[in-house]
């Protein structure tokens with residue numbers, strides 16, 4: 001009887017298929033996230049050329065998986081626990097259908113019954129106390145103080161600086177208003193849905209002393225279900241002001257993409273970016289100001305003697321400032337863009353960025369792979385897909401230089417929590433104007449920004465894209481101070497039925 005013939009062709013075929021499939025299967029398997037994890041265990045430690053060990057960042061070597069004996073816990077890095085607040089606000093978050101100020105119905109989220117929520121105003125140095133009450137947001141909620149460099153435990157990031165507040169729960173935030181300027185607050189729990197749905201509001205911190213303008217108006221711009229709004233209304237928003245009035249418009253971009261704004265037929269100045277005043281802002285006309293997602297721009301102008309000013313905010317929205325009844329026409333978008341890189345006059349920085357203690361790279365690309373078991377064309381950071389991303393590690397007092405580059409084919413408004421950074425250069429061209437302080441910087445495709453900051457606010461801080469859809473797709477890294485311990489976990493929380501999901 002002849003020996004059974006081995007059907008070698010199919011065997012080779014199967015082997016070849018396995019050679020292809022097994023690595024893919026491996027990539028898929030390893031990309032799957034454990035359902036619960038500490039951000040300290042994600043990815044790899046990047047020391048940026050400074051001292052430390054790969055294990056030294058926070059509590060990575062912790063015995064119980066996310067804690068380390070010694071060091072300080074994020075939960076201890078609070079604002080003042082004692083003392084009566086100067087500003088005391090209760091914000092009630094709800095998931096509901098509601099009407100915009102202009103009447104259209106939106107199915108989303110409200111704070112104290114409206115979206116945007118109430119504008120909070122404080123004076124620099126005030127002790128601000130905000131009680132978040134989560135009435136019925138079943139996915140949980142938090143409040144993050146975007147651009148306000150608060151102590152870490154007040155930063156409001158679910159799974160990083162606190163547990164998400166479950167429906168029926170509350171959480172008290174307390175911090176001393178650190179710096180005058182225009183800021184905003186928003187949920188940092190399932191933020192790509194909750195912020196888009198309206199869980200946000202404006203926070204203005206005034207300088208001490210009498211007001212310097214006649215009209216000071218906050219202009220949060222938000223798109224609800226495809227409808228662009230200004231302070232919650234579609235179309236034209238009127239602000240009454242006498243001819244000659246000095247006006248400060250605080251534009252806040254709460255959407256995911258860049259906002260293009262311009263002033264019709266009246267000279268203006270850019271008074272501040274991301275809450276920080278420009279030094280010696282010159283007069284501008286016929287310029288588009290591009291406000292990055294999450295970013296703010298304060299415009300200063302005077303109402304002309306013969307009419308009103310119209311500030312365009314896109315998609316049919318505008319703010320008209322002037323005496324009642326005047327209706328200036330819409331003007332076309334100017335061709336030239338305002339460029340902060342050479343605007344205003346230089347002034348000494350509070351630290352010397354020329355010989356930094358750490359140099360980091362935040363290289364944004366895009367590649368095929370798996371994120372959390374899902375195949376796709378994903379954002380990459382330094383070539384890695386989330387969660388294999390860098391954990392930037394610093395020591396308090398470090399001067400840090402970070403090079404953010406982007407070859408991903410899309411714009412990314414990059415937002416570092418807890419710090420303001422100064423732009424040193426863009427595409428090799430040095431900043432020559434006023435110091436350009438940012439917490440949200442638009443890094444366009446093909447662009448490279450070099451920024452610098454002082455590591456003066458210990459904690460674990462998110463450093464992510466503020467196109468919140470992109471963040472939920474993995475364009476998120478963190479900055480951690482050595483010796484800070486992370487007690488919170490993403491994917492679970494101390495509250496039953498509420499999982500921390502910051503993005």
Ligand code: C2O
Nearest residue numbers: 144146294415462
């Ligand atoms: Cu405005 Cu990490 O957020």
Ligand code: CU
Nearest residue numbers: 412465467470
């Ligand atoms: Cu992005």
